[in-house]
Amino acid sequence: MELPVVNDEQVEILLSDLLEQYGYDFTGYSRASLKRRIIRLYSLDKALSFAEFRYKVNNDSAYFKRFVEQITVNVTEMFRDPQFFKTLRETVLPKLGTYPFIRIWLAGCSTGEEAYSISIVLKELNLLHKSLIYATDLNPSVLEKAAQGMFALGQMKQYSENYIAAGGTMDFSGYYSANYSLAKFDEELRRKIIFSTHNLVSDHSFNEFQLILCRNVLIYFDRDLQNNVLELFDESLEDLGYLALGTKETIDFSPINKKYKRLPANKIWRKVS
Amino acid sequence: MNRCDAFIIGGSAGSLDVLLKVLPEIRADLPFPIIIVIHRKHGADSLLPDLLSSRTTLIVKEADEKEQIVAGTIYIAPSDYHLLIEMDRTFSLDYSEKVNYSRPAIDVTFQTAAEAYKDKLVCLLLSGSNADGVKGLKTVKAWAGKAVIQDPDSAQVAYMPEQAKKHVEIDRILRIEDVAEFINLLR
Numbered sequence: 001m002e003l004p005v006v007n008d009e010q011v012e013i014l015l016s017d018l019l020e021q022y023g024y025d026f027t028g029y030s031r032a033s034l035k036r037r038i039i040r041l042y043s044l045d046k047a048l049s050f051a052e053f054r055y056k057v058n059n060d061s062a063y064f065k066r067f068v069e070q071i072t073v074n075v076t077e078m079f080r081d082p083q084f085f086k087t088l089r090e091t092v093l094p095k096l097g098t099y100p101f102i103r104i105w106l107a108g109c110s111t112g113e114e115a116y117s118i119s120i121v122l123k124e125l126n127l128l129h130k131s132l133i134y135a136t137d138l139n140p141s142v143l144e145k146a147a148q149g150m151f152a153l154g155q156m157k158q159y160s161e162n163y164i165a166a167g168g169t170m171d172f173s174g175y176y177s178a179n180y181s182l183a184k185f186d187e188e189l190r191r192k193i194i195f196s197t198h199n200l201v202s203d204h205s206f207n208e209f210q211l212i213l214c215r216n217v218l219i220y221f222d223r224d225l226q227n228n229v230l231e232l233f234d235e236s237l238e239d240l241g242y243l244a245l246g247t248k249e250t251i252d253f254s255p256i257n258k259k260y261k262r263l264p265a266n267k268i269w270r271k272v273s
Numbered sequence: 274m275n276r277c278d279a280f281i282i283g284g285s286a287g288s289l290d291v292l293l294k295v296l297p298e299i300r301a302d303l304p305f306p307i308i309i310v311i312h313r314k315h316g317a318d319s320l321l322p323d324l325l326s327s328r329t330t331l332i333v334k335e336a337d338e339k340e341q342i343v344a345g346t347i348y349i350a351p352s353d354y355h356l357l358i359e360m361d362r363t364f365s366l367d368y369s370e371k372v373n374y375s376r377p378a379i380d381v382t383f384q385t386a387a388e389a390y391k392d393k394l395v396c397l398l399l400s401g402s403n404a405d406g407v408k409g410l411k412t413v414k415a416w417a418g419k420a421v422i423q424d425p426d427s428a429q430v431a432y433m434p435e436q437a438k439k440h441v442e443i444d445r446i447l448r449i450e451d452v453a454e455f456i457n458l459l460r
Contacts, residue, residue, distance in 0.1 A: 004388070030365045032365045033365055033367040036385065037369070073367065075368055075370055219366045248351055248354060
């Protein structure tokens with residue numbers, strides 16, 4: 001009974017269905033994580049057989065939405081890795097502050113916690129008024145949630161600690177109002193964020209930015225797809241712009257790395273040529 | 274016993290002491306990798322590899338995503354990520370929901386390794402205060418791998434190996450002083 005309920009071959013069948021039926025290409029995703037999530041969903045939804053599971057994915061558009069949302073990882077938090085946000089606050093954003101206008105792309109923003117975190121730092125640096133954050137994800141449903149700016153109240157203690165560790169000195173609770181079990185973040189923070197769908201696998205560059213953040217997304221891609229996405233970021237980044245990745249991610253294995261110089265002790269690279 | 278292609282150690286509360294005692298005695302020409310998944314607080318990032326590195330001549334490093342897993346190396350699951358093993362025996366990292374209140378979760382590494390290494394996998398579950406690892410050991414057994422636990426009587430916190438003993442058909446139960454020899458005799 002402990003053998004997986006969905007095998008490798010069936011995973012490949014589902015992936016080719018998604019590509020043919022819906023144009024969603026997951027074939028460049030790392031398999032171990034993807035398979036684990038498919039099995040998790042299969043069990044969670046008590047599918048009766050693989051045939052039934054596959055039929056629903058292919059024919060029930062609501063279920064297809066659920067499927068995509070569940071097989072991708074949407075876990076995130078505010079000010080995750082405080083040291084990273086400290087560097088943003090103290091080094092990266094002040095540099096960008098000398099520009100007349102700051103365009104930021106947050107790729108794979110999930111439910112928006114990082115977008116609001118960046119917005120808070122920009123506001124405190126008095127840069128929010130001349131900034132625009134493009135926060136994108138392939139899942140429309142997480143973007144809807146992100147746009148509401150409401151997060152679990154129970155998380156706020158942790159987020160507040162992260163915020164302080166990231167160099168924040170204001171009263172964090174001043175940024176939201178408590179509403180039953182939810183914390184609703186100020187509309188002012190939301191105003192400079194544009195939430196929109198973008199699929200890193202299939203969609204093209206859509207603007208030029210001075211800062212691109214994509215943290216803990218590349219870990220789900222195989223090397224080829226990682227390199228394609230890094231090329232996409234390179235195309236979308238101005239000279240002297242910054243690229244920020246997750247703590248366990250790197251551009252070292254990509255051809256673009258020749259053009260970049262890493263900031264010491266951080267997963268942030270600056271485009272220098 | 275079959276050939277061993279990977280040895281994975283899972284542990285929680287009370288397991289670090291075991292590792293510190295065992296590692297110095299592991300032979301230098303180890304013909305397989307050791308992968309360590311222990312629960313720890315997020316943020317204490319670089320400390321564990323340094324600490325363990327000081328106890329052995331083997332290479333000790335944090336597992337990187339897409340990294341090929343090679344013999345004679347000790348890999349440590351990075352804090353706050355699940356560590357998964359791909360069928361081609363490379364690592365993947367995953368920031369999905371905690372499992373058993375833990376990330377990294379021992380279950381996730383055991384379960385994915387079970388299929389990648391099948392009967393050439395040996396997994397050891399050490400001291401700990403929750404049941405993480407127990408489901409993973411079941412999967413390891415289902416794929417014909419070997420399940421080994423620390424003797425609950427020798428564990429600082431017996432709950433984890435006890436749960437494994439209760440729910441999984443265990444191949445070997447080891448006292449702390451026997452762990453190194455057990456590993457050294459695997460081929």
